[in-house]
Amino acid sequence: MRTAPLKHALLVLALMLSAFAPSAHGEEAGPATSRRIVAIGGAVTETLYALGLEDRVVAVDTSSTYPPRALAGKPNVGYIRALSPEGVLSVGPELIIALDGAGPPDAVKVLKSAAVPFESIPEARNGEAVVANIRRIAKLAGVPERGEELAKAVESDFAALAELRGRIATPREAVFVLSASGAAPVVGGAGSSADAMFALAGIGNALRAVEGYKPAVGEAILGADPYAIVLMKDRNHALADDAIRTMPAFAGTKAVTEGHVYRIDGGYLLSFGPRTPQAARDLAAMVYPELNLPALPTRAWASAAP
Numbered sequence: 001m002r003t004a005p006l007k008h009a010l011l012v013l014a015l016m017l018s019a020f021a022p023s024a025h026g027e028e029a030g031p032a033t034s035r036r037i038v039a040i041g042g043a044v045t046e047t048l049y050a051l052g053l054e055d056r057v058v059a060v061d062t063s064s065t066y067p068p069r070a071l072a073g074k075p076n077v078g079y080i081r082a083l084s085p086e087g088v089l090s091v092g093p094e095l096i097i098a099l100d101g102a103g104p105p106d107a108v109k110v111l112k113s114a115a116v117p118f119e120s121i122p123e124a125r126n127g128e129a130v131v132a133n134i135r136r137i138a139k140l141a142g143v144p145e146r147g148e149e150l151a152k153a154v155e156s157d158f159a160a161l162a163e164l165r166g167r168i169a170t171p172r173e174a175v176f177v178l179s180a181s182g183a184a185p186v187v188g189g190a191g192s193s194a195d196a197m198f199a200l201a202g203i204g205n206a207l208r209a210v211e212g213y214k215p216a217v218g219e220a221i222l223g224a225d226p227y228a229i230v231l232m233k234d235r236n237h238a239l240a241d242d243a244i245r246t247m248p249a250f251a252g253t254k255a256v257t258e259g260h261v262y263r264i265d266g267g268y269l270l271s272f273g274p275r276t277p278q279a280a281r282d283l284a285a286m287v288y289p290e291l292n293l294p295a296l297p298t299r300a301w302a303s304a305a306p
Contacts, residue, residue, distance in 0.1 A: 037141065038088055040080055041099030043130075044121055045070050046273035047137045048097075050301035051146050059091040065267040066275070085110040097140060099123055124272040125196040127158035134274060150274060150301075157277035157296050164281060164293050165202040172287055173206035174198065174228035175221060175255070180239055184215035185249050193270045194230070200280035203228075203287055218249035228287050229255040232266035262286040275302045 036058045039045040045064035048057050059075040061083070077088045081103045088096065088111060096118045102108055112118045119140050124130045131151045138147020176194035178186040188194025189210025198205050206224035210216055229250065231239055241261060250256050264286070268279050278296050285293045 035142065036092060036094045038077060038091060038093040038096045039064060039070075040077065040083070040088075040096065040102050041121065042066065042267050042271035043124065043133065043273035044097050044099055044137060046271060046275065046301070047134055047150075048141065050134075050150055050274045051138055051141065051143055053141055053143065056141070058093060059088070063267070063271075066271070066273070083107045083111075085114075089114065089116065095119070095140065097121060097137060123193070124276075125193065127155070127161075127200070127276070130272055130274070130276050131155050131158070133272075153299065154274050154277065157299070160296050161200065161277045161280055164284065165200075167291050167293070168202040168284070168288060171202055171204045172227040173204035173224065174230050174287060175206050175216075175224070175226040176230045177239070178213050178232070180243070180247060180249075184217055185221075185247065186213055187216045187221075188213055189216075193272065196272075197269055197276075197280060197283065200276070201284040201287070203284065216249065218247075221249045222252060225253055226255050227258075228260040228262060229253075230283070230286075231261070231263050232269070233263035260287075274299075278302045 035056055037048065037053070037056050038059045039048055039057050040061045042063040042065060045057065045060045046066050048054070049067055049070060054070075057070070057074060059077050060070050061077050061080045062071065063080050064070045075091050077091070078084060080099065081101065083102060083104070085107050093116050096111060096116055098108075098118065098120055100120050100122050102120075108118075121133050121136060122129065124133050131154055134151045134154060135144070135147045138144055138150065176188035176192075176198070178188060178194070180186070187207050187210060188205070189212055190205065190208045192212050195205045195208065206226035207216055207220065209220070229244065244250050244261055245256055255261060262283075264279070264283060268275060269283065278299070281293060281296050285291075
């Protein structure tokens with residue numbers, strides 16, 4: 001059923017991309033200051049802006065919420081997992097950088113078969129991967145020196161974060177709630193980005209028995225009795241305190257009875273871009289207020305951190 005749409009897309013793209021075809025000698029065009037980049041994925045966009053390449057980003061996706069001016073001022077190619085090849089290529093890119101998981105598969109297949117270079121970046125889940133992605137994105141954009149400077153600064157921030165984490169004598173456990181529109185809240189279990197951020201912040205995942213982002217039954221949450229509940233305050237995921245207190249899954253937990261319900265910007269917390277150390281520090285400061293954790297060094301790329 002998908003053969004005809006795919007063939008049509010390929011035909012459309014062949015016409016759109018004729019101006020961007022490789023040279024007759026088959027040589028790949030080298031990086032240039034005028035290179036036009038489409039950034040797909042919040043971490044990709046955040047990194048390109050931190051590298052000072054705002055003027056070379058010609059379009060972003062809907063997950064590119066930081067810095068705010070990116071999504072506000074650049075053409076939007078749609079949701080990272082629901083891309084349209086025609087929409088991506090209509091802005092005339094010379095390079096597409098996308099996080100792994102971009103889709104749908106047919107769209108990515110079309111984009112990869114086009115004349116425009118399509119580069120995938122793995123989703124980071126720890127400090128080493130965040131820094132490696134910074135270096136790779138900078139190399140792809142032709143600014144490895146800037147990439148090294150940014151990478152070293154972020155490495156320093158992760159080192160400072162580790163020192164702060166060392167102050168936590170007894171880790172507390174929390175639950176990350178992605179959404180709660182159904183009978184059971186969707187929580188971040190083992191292997192999720194929320195689980196990885198908890199680890200960076202020195203927080204235990206009370207629902208590590210759950211794999212990925214899945215609904216958790218009320219008995220499982222009550223049995224875990226988390227110290228804190230962490231929610232996103234953006235992207236229509238926000239839940240009022242009253243809604244949390246009346247949900248069977250949360251009623252009676254220490255988090256609710258003692259008022260340990262915390263909200264943080266979802267893109268800030270889960271993108272795993274250059275601001276990741278700051279996000280982990282801020283999350284730790286919420287869960288361990290008595291430690292009075294100092295802020296990390298001021299960074300230009302994190303100046304608008306929530």
